[in-house]
Amino acid sequence: THFGYKTVDKAQKKSLVAGVFDSVAAKYDVMNDVMSFGIHRLWKRQTLDASGVRKGQRILDLAGGTGDLTAKFSRIVGPQGQVVLADINDSMLKVGRDKLRDMGIVGNVEYVQANAEELPFPDDHFDAITIAFGLRNVTDKDKALRSMLRVLKPGGRLLVLEFSKPEHDVLNSLYDFYSFNVLPQMGGLIANDKESYQYLAESIRMHPNQDTLKQMMEDAGFEQVTYQNMTGGIVALHRGFKF
């Protein structure tokens, strides 16, 4: 089947996304390493560096999935700080929670099942929010960005790590070929789930480019919004502040 991503309505997209992540949860970490040749670790490292997170702070790792960023934040904020890993998907949360417990990360991490569009947290609550490879899957992105702004403390920052638009045509074509041909095949072989990786490729193509996302963050009320491209713009890290 083909997901016909462009024509699905909001309710359909929501259940589509739920199905995809239920389906990939168990193999998610392996697939991340294979598909990105391990480079997602560097992208996350750069996100961590740009986050400015310090000891004692309260951080939201939104759409946190299997918890790569949460694990790192947990160590930085220490016992006086707190990290909330929030994700809409039960299966992903469970894989994340089990993985982090196995790593000995306990005490300052909380797991919350939540939709980014309606965050169940008080106003002015977090020092920083990250959403890594998550915004793309959210149905109403503007609503989600406004919700993030609300729960950030004044002075707090949002970091959006997401697939974006490669800067050069050659890279763009290579990347298109990779994501629409190689990637679904690998998803079929490794995770026995070609469809989910087809969805992934389509969701990447549909996602707003660098300048559009910057504008969306500004429209939602974020200030001093900037972005940096990584790996030639295959991925971009956007940062904005609440004042």
Ligand code: SAM
């Ligand atoms: N942040 C992790 C990482 O970088 O490895 C996981 C990224 S994974 C590609 C995307 C995650 O977004 C999934 O765990 C999915 O359940 C979650 N997600 C999708 N829609 C969401 C929503 N509306 N609210 C919260 N999380 C959502």
